[in-house]
Amino acid sequence: PPDESMNIIETEHDIDTICPVSITPNYYIDNIDIEQRTEYTEKIKKAYEKIKQDCDMVIIEGTPNFRYYCRVGLDDVTIAKELGIDGIYFILDVSTDNFVDTLLFTKKYLDFREMKINGLIMNQIDFDYVERVKELQKKHIEKYDIPLVGIIQKDPSLSEPTVLEIMEGIGAELINNPPDESMNKNVKSILVGAMDVTSAMKYVRQSVSAACITGGDRSELILATLESNVSVIILTGYIQPDIS
Structure with a gap:
């Protein structure tokens, strides 16, 4: 049967185009050499070029962490640069003040990699922490010149x-x-x-x-x-x- 998620995002592209590369979490360091890395990168670039032809905007979801697949040259920042992307949106789902530490650490890393943070999205935030995010935005986030794009409150019904x-x-x-x-x-x-x-x-x-x-x-x-x-x-x- 067709993947229901394809109906949700209303696309005619098949799943192999939407997600051209799948990497298992174990043994990929041993299995992915330079040749394989090049092949994977070309698959991603080809899929991206195909999708963007009839789109005003393409949203590319990254891995759960910037560190993932760094050893084999398939991490988010490397792939973004291969696609000609110079900025990303950073999503955090942390309902503690620790998110500011994570944001600062990430910004320093991305500055080093010459990648800009276009905006911060706070996702699945606890109801009683929303106001705290707004407070920290004025005191800290704005100092890093990072726009807070939005705060998505946690919805138990999901x-x-x-x-x-x-x-x-x-x-x-x-x-x-x-x-x-x-x-x-x-x-x-x-x-x-x-x-x-x-x-x-x-x-x-x-x-x-x-x-x-x-x-x-x-x-x-x-x-x-x-x-x-x-x-x-x-x-x-x-x-x-x-x-x-």
Whole structure:
């Protein structure tokens, strides 16, 4: 089936063009020589040239850290220079004052590599830390001549899939006919029903909008869980429960 993320970003390019090179985290230092590095770099450049033909702007996501793949010459800064890019946007997801240290360290490194920070984006920031970021912006960030492009507050719903999304993700089959609104319920936690009913129900009652995973032969636990506030019960083992 087509990759759903391709629909989200609305592109006609296939995944091999969007991500032309994939490097495993282990043994790449031994496996990537100068010839392989050149091949990977050319693949990335070719994909970039193809994508940018019909785009006003191309966003290139880097690795989780500037250090990654530095030893083999495939780190973010090296690739950016190969593509003719002279500035980047730095994204941080830290809700402590330590982000200022990280920003300063990164700026010094990028200055050394002759790469400009076009802007800072604070991502997944805790609600109670947003004002602190604004305060530090005036006292510290502006001193480094780095624009604060935006602050994206942490949204718990992004990590709370719906029942329908879980069902589609694991290829599950419905064994009852719930109302449509039940399929749109969010799942906020996961419970594994491996205990006896009495012990398991202590956790079930304390949870809110949970997905309970248990064997299809655990009829007593299934019946007890149906009377609770769980969003969905996921049965394993390809066993249909006997709840007669």
